[in-house]
Amino acid sequence: MSVLGVGSIAFDTIASPYGKVERVLGGSATYFALAASYFTKVRIVAVVGDDFASEHEQVLRRRGVDTCGIQRAKGKTFFWAGEYGANVNEAKTLVTELNVFEQFHPEVPAGYRDTEFLFLGNIQPTLQAHVGRQMNGAKLVGGDTMNYWINHTPRELVETIKVFDVLLINDAEVKALGHESSLPRAAQRVLAMGPQALVVKHGEYGATIFFREGAFGIGRHPFRAPALPIEEVHDPTGAGDSFAGGFMGYIASQGELNREVLKRAMFYGGVMGSFAVERFGTERLQNLTSEEIQGRFQTFRELTHLE
């Protein structure tokens, strides 16, 4: 089965203690699509400007990503410049030029509307909801958001979250959205807003999935996938979208949708996130092998596996 990712395509200039890259291909849709491409057929909807060249599109096409949904607009592609210090968990944004992304109005091509799985990357909530309505036959809708929308468009966001089956955000976002400093209580409040499951990303500590009572089968407990402690995080940009790509891509590759599938998907999300941060930009995600992916999945399992 296939997955459709909707989000941004960007050029990123990124500096970290490990070096610097200029105007490399990035954006939530790019990281998502590359990560998901190792599991299933991927389509994307995004917008680019005149500076998006054939070589950039080839990065996606070489991984078999269907790029027909990429809209082309007059002007420049979204540009972001940021810097990571010794604490790689915090990006310092130096430049944000929305460019053509400012007027992005995602339209799902007719040929994409039968896509079974949908991921709504971090864009304006009303636009996410708009896409969700075009895809109301989807088996599972995953979505992301960020503090900016939680703080500036809370009403729209709460409406949009009803469209998501699985919301994937980080600890701070869950607490902000749930108005609660206790993570499990905040998670319960967010689940009460509509989604069947909530994936909370903890960065280097992995991620936890909380389920709505009865959702995806029986079970009382959340599930936590650990992350491998990585010695050299060169560039954390895109880690969350790569997690989403591994998570949604793995789910789309499976015949059924139950808690066991979602648990494995949590591991594959962590696996793809961990690869993404090892090199700048999408470099590592462009040339993985299935042996590397399976090897890391096993490493992650062993990390918490008791005999």
Add this chain to the structure above:
Amino acid sequence: MSVLGVGSIAFDTIASPYGKVERVLGGSATYFALAASYFTKVRIVAVVGDDFASEHEQVLRRRGVDTCGIQRAKGKTFFWAGEYGANVNEAKTLVTELNVFEQFHPEVPAGYRDTEFLFLGNIQPTLQAHVGRQMNGAKLVGGDTMNYWINHTPRELVETIKVFDVLLINDAEVKALGHESSLPRAAQRVLAMGPQALVVKHGEYGATIFFREGAFGIGRHPFRAPALPIEEVHDPTGAGDSFAGGFMGYIASQGELNREVLKRAMFYGGVMGSFAVERFGTERLQNLTSEEIQGRFQTFRELTHLE
């Protein structure tokens, strides 16, 4: 087999969003001993003042803890008052009165010197080393420390760490001790100082054990035990010492010492830490059943267990 815990006994006044308690029994040796008492025979060495009454000693003795190593000094017992806000991970210290603890010079009674397992709670490193020398036949020495000693007595601490087989500290302490912002690299630096293994406590995210090459058997990877997301952390005081009690107590209860035992010990550490924080002071640790402990161990396993 039995375990000896050396550390503080204190009276704590603790406030959190869930309430307040006045002058309840606390201190690293107390939490350690109560947690370990569910697994094995426990002895402690600590110092108390005139205000330490029979009722306080009974808290330990009811759990079968051998209290003969408690020294009695003229003056008052160590007193601490602190407050936790909405972010329960940060304590605000209101009062610290070292009292008799200021002159604490731990001496291991002759009858204790054959104890197979030793835990050196967070006290001045030179005193930890002094105890370590008295117990050089121990099968395994665990130790704790804190930022104060890392910053103020680094030379003494580095000497003392050589005595530890397993050092148990938190993320920030590992990074400070290893002079490294990357956790896995900091962990390698700390292991190079002498210990066979390093347990890094991540609070609500669990804990990771890193091994020296070849220590406790074969294996390439660290091991991570997750923590249950707890809805109501009433009082995080003593969580680390309770972790150490579960960890060391479980190890002492086993016939052999290998990676599989240490991995299970990581889970039992997390289990005891999670109980400790559910109530103020040591209340929860005083009255657990083995069914409750085994039940939570299973819950923790299921939290990361893939079919």
